[in-house]
Amino acid sequence: MKAAVCYEFGKPLVIEDVEIDSPKQGEVKVRISAVAICHSDIHVLQGDWGGQTPVIAGHEASGIIEEVGEGVSGVKKGDHVVVSLLRSCGKCLYCTTGSPYICEADYAVESEGRIHSQKGDPIQVGLRTAAFAEYTIVDQSQVVVVPKEMPLDKASLLACGVITGFGAVVNTARVKPNSSVVVIGTGGVGLNAIQGAAISGAFPIIAVDLLEEKLKVARAFGASHSLNAANETELIEAVKDLTAGRGADYVFVTVGSPIAVRQSFTMLGKRGTSVIVGIPNLSATVELPVAQFIFGGPKTMTASFMGSSNLSVDVPNLVTLYQHGKLKLDELITKRYSLEHINEAIESVEKGQALRNVIMFS
Helix, strand or coil, rough: CCCEEEEECCCCCEEEECEECCCCCCCCEEEEEEEEHHHHHHHHHCCCCCCCCCEECCCCEEEEEEEECCCCCCCCCEEEECCCCCCCCCCCCCCCCCCHHHCCCCCHHHCCCCCCCCCEEEEEEEHHHCCCCEEEEEHHECCCCCCCCCHHHHHHHCHHHHHHHHHHHHHHCCCCCCCCEEECCCCHHHHHHHHHHHHCCCCCCCEECCCCHHHHHHHHHHCEEECCCCHHHHHHHHHHHHCCCCEEEEECCCCCCCHHHHHHHHHHHHEEEECCCCCCCCCCCCCCHHHHHHCCCEEEEECCHHHHHHHHHHHHHHHHHHHHHCCCCCCEEEEEEEEHHHHHHHHHHCCCCCEEEECCCC
């Protein structure tokens, strides 16, 4: 199959033929139809999170089941599916206590590897998926069947960006109607946090970003107000003004910025909750005034990984919302590219020119 392989962090990907095995016990082989470019892929390709090369990134994908291994149930050849990095064994402590998104099981598909160079050398699977390729092999828990009438380019967005932003609001924070919400960062994940807040009945919903063009888009996705983050002092005061002087009930930080994390804490009202969604450089740290956790509210700071999502429940629900015109997906796609132009697509995302660029396969 053809794949976009990273041989050196920070360098353009190489489009070449590689070998892929057949699926083994509990695994499925998926013919990729569409894969969106997420900032997490860029972190992998830049080496920000460590790892080894050669590696194939790509984890926000959709496709069609090509082959199933022994013991697979629930999916069959020909099914249209969303393909995510999330796995769940259904047996470990976290899977059995309602947190399958942090499953702690070991998976042979990761430790053994299923993709190799034509010389037989192993190629690393980036973000458990390696979807910058014509095919991938994943654990059966990583795929969710979607209706065949669901466009697969839109379906790919449900694998990460949508469930991460939307889920942070709906699953992690469980935002209640009439709560005040601030979303820092209005890229692909931030816009979906705004959608989640709007569907949850939050008000006001305050979008924060440095780029005016992105703030205009945020309004279309459900933000009631928008603020430019250029002046921190004015920003904090504006949030207080829009929340009757109290500060926000919830602040979602959807960018990987330690500065934004610190700002989120200063925006909170009493009993407010800051939710870290964007992933910064692994060495990043933040200093916070400890006393304000107690005497300022108390306040809460937490994090959301992949929107605390249960794929088998959340993806079908999001499909239904989309089919009934309640969830925006079409508007998230900036441009579609072929695999041969993936480096151009990545560069556009790095420059902040796109919400989601999608690689399409014939």
